Amino acid sequence: MMINFKSKSVDLLVSPDHKMLYSTEWIFYKSKNKRWLTKKAYEIKDISKIIIPQAGRMTGKELKYIELEEEYDRVIYGNTLTKIKKKVKIKADTFIKFLGIYLSEGSYYIKDKKHYKVRIVQKENTDSSKEIEKVIKEMPFNYNIIKRMNGTVEYVINSKTLTKYVEKFGKSGDKYIPEFIYFLSERQKKLFLDYFILGDGYLKPDGKKYHFVSKSKKLIDGIQALYATLGISSTVYEHKYKNGKTYYRLETKKDRKGNNKYYSMVREVKDVPYNDYIYSVTVPKGYLLVRRNNKIAISGNCMSMRGVKNPTSYTVTSKLTGVFKDNEKTRNEFLNLIHNGKG
Secondary structure (H helix, E strand, O other), rough: EEEEEEOOEEEEEOOOEEEEEEEHOOOOOOOOOOEEEEEEEHHHOOOOEEEEEEEOOHHHHHOOOEEEEEEEEEEEEEEEEEEEEEEEEEEHHHHHHHHHHHHHHHHEEEEOOOOOEEEEEEOOOOOOHHHHHHHHHHOEEEEEEEEEOOEEEEEEEEOOHHHHHHOOOOOOOOOOOHHHHEOHHHHHHHHHHHHHHHEEEEOOOOOOEEEEEEHHHHHHHHHHHHEEEEEOOEEEEHHHHOOOEEEEEEEEOEEEOOEOEEEEOEEEEEEEEOOOOOOOOOOOOOOOEEEEEOEEEEEEEEEEEEEOOOOOOEEEEEOOOOOOOOOOEEEEHHHHHHOOOOO
């Protein structure tokens, strides 16, 4: 039997001896000393209202500049001599703003390996279009502005270097957040989100929650992960268009006072039968950010080795806290079992 901790924004399914990070309603809302507690899942399953953390602040670093690099052939008198790498240096804040805009609203165009263009389309004469134009002017590339009869304006950046960079993000259904964004300072991560919102997000009528929609599951997942590193919880929902295609919606969480939520109250806890493998990871601090059914939570890990098999035994559970770190022989024996297909 597994134990399922469930709310509108949390869905944890854990083994009975799984280490849980939690708080009680009284400690969290009424005590002067808010604190998190640690117990095994089966020890807290009968508490009527459990507070589960969903997000935390992740430290990062400020970037001053970002360099884009492009490799091309240098040709003299019809003979290819060597590969040349061209670098373009851009202010980090400017490029972070651009990435937020591009990933929400941009596209690229390549024709005959001669024409390389990055396109961003917006409604004309809006606060968004004015801010987007300002960012594009800060970029070290040539660009054109095309005003359409339908009231939209198209910004076209003519750059092979930039086009080759954004090409890796694919089309709208394939877009994702590049890894370096997660390791930025809190200020620069918020900067990215602000400009992503400029293109594809909006503040809901209640004035509290941000709302995002995308064809790309990977992109929405990335937005959720990024918010989690800023101490803001969110939930992803899956929907279908009338034509059968899938799109994904994300909403951030706020409390009644309008403060960002980083936790959820769980009222539903139940036993669930389970007959399959359980995988456990160990991290230095003993807590991990996990997600199940598009809902995130911070959970502990058992720090135990489970289900070790050999050809003549049944599955066993051994409490071997720290054994891999402290005993190289045991660690190597375990890895050999896995590599030989016996574990």
